[in-house]
Amino acid sequence: MMYQAVDFERPIVEIEKKIEELRIIANGGGMDVDEEIRRLEKKARRLTRDVYLKLSRWQRTLLARHPTRPYMLDYVGLMCEGFIELHGDRAFADDHAMVGGMAWFEGIPVMVIGQQKGRDTKDKVYRNFGMAHPEGYRKALRLMKLAEKYGRPILTLIDTPGAYPGIGAEERGQAEAIARNQFEMATLRVPLIAAIIGEGGSGGALALGVGNRVLMQENAIYSVISPEGCASILWRDTAKAPEAAEAMKITAQDLAELGVVDEIVREPMGGAHRDHKRAASLLRRVIRRHLRELMAMSPEEIVAQRIDKYRQIGVYEEI
């Protein structure tokens, strides 16, 4: 896989490249480079720790959007078996930015739904960069209702810059579709786990995000508006996005502190993109635990817990 690094990753990637080259030389014949390789590996590890243990909120944003980060379908492939994709909202179209279907998670039949981003240019356009139209949210809701009808838990994997802002989207009621999903999700009688695996972009994310549990990978972000959008409105300058990211507090750590996220899911050192399999297995373990807890609850308890969870969120005073 071509490895595309974001700026702050480059020094680490450089060293790794050097190690790789040395290995090739060593295999080629005779030269003893073990010592040098060990030295470089140690350096790479130290550098990785230094960089990743104190990432700024903006750096995490770049990781959340990393071009080689695992996407929804990657996780489905790595965490579930027998995925059968189901298409269309039965009203207007099939939205390729939104994927959903039946799958088995460790033997449990679950409905899995999420936004899908594209890898190459053609794929990105096909997936509309993971930005769904109303028909995408309506498809998602149709599948959630189907899961509820047959008592199957729902797993949503959230990764979107936001709901698509376009003419067709407005004509077909983007606001209504997002509102409707929250409204209907609140009273679904089956367990719903939402995991933010990359970008949790505002209403477009929340439309899949009203869960009994909200999990968030450690380099994912979740915000009311993109850092660029916030910067352009409040600072009148998109270049101030890093400041906006800091001010809005959009990381998993921040959201756990605000009571919005229930658990932070660890990623492999250096980010999920460095080891898709390991990232998926870390996520799977956390989902499994929560799914077990929720499946032991009655439908009434499931609904009450979910509504109550959102009822508690907010910081205000009473004068």
Place this chain on the structure above:
Amino acid sequence: MEWFKKIKPKVRVREKKVKMPEGLWVKCDACKEIVYKQELEKNLNVCPKCNFHFRISAWQRIEQLADPGTFVEFDQGVASLDPLGFKDSKRYKDRIKENVEKTGLNEAVICGECQLGGFPIQMCVMEFAFLGGSMASALGEKITRAIERSIERRMPLVIVSISGGARMQEGVLSLMQMAKASAALAKLSEQGLPFISVCTDPTTGGVSASYAMLGDLIFAEPRALIGFAGPRVIEQTILQKLPEGFQRAEFLLEHGMLDKIVDRRDLKHTLVQSLKFFLAEPVEKGA
């Protein structure tokens, strides 16, 4: 007379005039006609010449809708804090303070109980002058409490929305209020209690993508801007000019997103008739 046209007063000047409380005359934003202020007010702040609906305050709206002397406010002490310690060009804390002083409100919504054509209801009316009617923790809390009061007291709910969207200064907490209010509305709906949403100019972003679009009935004032994304964001995304009338109430009606566009002067009557339809005992004629 080309040269003469060019010295028309600019928008800014006009706005100032509209806001001047002691002014006797007001210039209409739409038809530019000069209107006698008293006449305008008597007409519920709708231009008598062209029917342009001037923006009104939450208290004015309540006065227009609630049966006289019946409105009792609740939760007026619920106020915004600054959970993120947010600062852009100004500190969020200072912004709140300024807006409290400017509007006399603690948050961008007034919630209470009143009678509407004799029906006891819960009513929430948003205030644009308070930080653009933006969605925030305190606002979400007040709306949610009003919904819960509707359930407890078995009363219908009317929300009059006006909002520029989310309050970025509260970050994701602002977003979560959408889910909080929507979840409460789901409970209200299960109880079979009517919820009527009235969208006024503008109703966009987080408010439109939650309770404003979840009414059993959704009404809007003529020409109100209603949508998910703001027109500027859409223009920047698709790099095209937007069609005339895009995201206006008439556009939404055309696309099946509204039940009805209601002239402000008919709003009370339409609300009362709707409540009658949902709640009044049927009376058989000629029986």
